[in-house]
Amino acid sequence: MEVKKLTNSLNDIKFTHEDDKDNQVIFHISVGEKFTDNHLKIAYKKIANRLNIPGFRKGKAPYKIVEQFVGREYLMEESFETMIPKAVGDVLQNTEISIANTTPRVSIIEREPLKIDATVALIPTVKIGSLAKMRFTDKAVSTTKKDIDDQITQILDSQSKWEDVERKSKYGDTVNLTYKSSIDGEEFVTSDKSDHIIDENSSNPLLGFSPKIIGLVPGDKKSFTLKVPKDYFEKKFAEKESLFEVEIFSVKEKILPKLDDKFVVSLSQDISTVKELKDRIKQSLKLRSEENLKRILEDKILDYMIENSKFEISPMIIEQSANNSMEEQEKQFSQYNINYEQYLSGVGKSRDEILEETKKTSEINIKKMLVLEEYIKNKKIKVTDKDIDKEIDLLKTNPQYQTMDFTSDNIRESVRENIKRQKGINDLISLSKKKSTSTTKKSKKVSKGNE
Structure with a gap:
């Protein structure tokens, strides 16, 4: 040597x-x-x-x-x-x-x-296998009247008001209450004069709490017990009976606004009727459905390509990617004052087990990136300055990006790579929908035989 x-x-x-x-x-x-x-x-x-x-x-x-x-x-x-x-x-x-x-x-x-x-x-290197038989027939989900009505309900709900009522509490109400609970004399969970939405399926603070406070009025006090679930994050309390003491201070009912043209005008300056609102919702849902279909097809296509390709990837690359992901996850937990070790204890897994799971995810993500980059390179997909300028003009309309310096070479290069990736995905989606030549010829023969 x-x-x-x-x-x-x-x-x-x-x-x-x-x-x-x-x-x-x-x-x-x-x-x-x-x-x-x-x-x-x-x-x-x-x-x-x-x-x-x-x-x-x-x-x-x-x-x-x-x-x-x-x-x-x-x-x-x-x-x-x-x-x-x-x-x-x-x-x-x-x-x-x-x-x-x-x-x-x-x-x-x-x-x-x-x-x-x-x-x-x-x-790392990749050799992409044949894509000749790659076919997917998924279609975008059609928008129904119920889908539009559900969106209308959400909009009305977002503009609702809460008003005090002099009646017994029921599901859907918000009650202001104080509760204290204990298990075997030890304090469990407490809340002082907080608002609580009465939801039958809510597990706040425990599943079954909301049904226990149905029918109460301001001034009422009530004691009851609830069983702590087996999978509760603090194991010492799991499957034990907790004694709750509750006091109600107010009951509020949600009042929804009336759906009419006046309400629509209050939402936006560029639409003025209920019909226009429903049309816009329909268009938005259609776009969302198409974007969702694209994500589904992207995952299926890249999975197919991974299955039919040969890779040479050092485990060191996968391990470093996994370690970076775990470090980022710990930072996110820290931002919300969540102790990572307590999280691991709560999910019942060790750091090594989480690392092994993250390695698998990292390997898949690396392979997806490799097959797509290789496809783009083989197809010689290009992005022009005009493409970049058009995309930047679109990004500038988003408040999230208005402070970004789009004249920066790094930013423009990042935009270029993103466009190139989208072009590659769109090309692959088109390829996955094409019928093979042999299938087309076979269909013609069948047609002639039926004549």
Whole structure:
């Protein structure tokens, strides 16, 4: 195997490489004396600045004194923090091998002189199988009168008002109440003068709570017991009886507005009649149905392509993607003040089990991305500046993107890639709906036979 020598300021690193399994390469790296001394000096300065050595001010003790004080081994260990990343980085920058953007896996083979093995993932590859038999007959769901009426009901509900009533509470009402509960003398769940919508199927605070407060009026107090479900997140309370004490302060009824032209005008400036509102809802539902069909077909098509393609993907890429996903999930939980370990306990899974599940999802997502990118490349799908400008004009109408700098090269490139992806998906959907030539010929023969 040929030994390569890096051309850099120190000219002091040698490396070889060999293919590893699973689309990976191992680099065998040897670091020379000059390179090592340079990083030992960096380590010396860091250590000297944090040590109190008798007779010297911080950071002023000579190299040999610091080495004697902490020991050669400690100094070497400290130097590895900069030496190993620099050595591996220099090697990867000076190789023509197509390396994926993942963190190398480094093993120290010998400490002095430093010899390390760096395992790196190669850029994944895919060979797409035949799509000749890929056919899907899914159709968009038709919009019914009930669908439109349901949307109208939601709109009316969003504009409703709550009014106090002097009667017994019933389903659909909102009651203002206080409740306290305990299990075996220990406090369970409580709420003080909060609004509660009476919903038969609600599990707030427990399933069966709402039916117990039906028929009550302001001023009423009531005690009752409810059984905690088996899958309750705090296991110590699961399947136990909880004693509730409830006091009602008010009962409110939802009042819906009348559906007429006056109401429609209050919603929007560009429609003025109930008929126009229903037409717009119908069009919106149609577009939603078509978008949903596109998502369904996209999933089916990409799954089909994955099933009929051959991949070479390093497990390192999948693992890094899974770890990134878990880190992002933990951040989201943290934003809502949810302890991730408590979440794991609640779902009854360990961190390793969640990681394995996430790896499977990550692998599927990576494969979907690969087959689509390869299809786009093979079909030579292009995106023009005019396409980008048109898409940006559309994005600018969305308040979510109005502060975005669409003149940025990075933003325009992101828009370009998104358009390219959509063009690829649309092309695949069209392909999946075409009848094969053999099927068409067979249909013609059957027709002639029937004449």
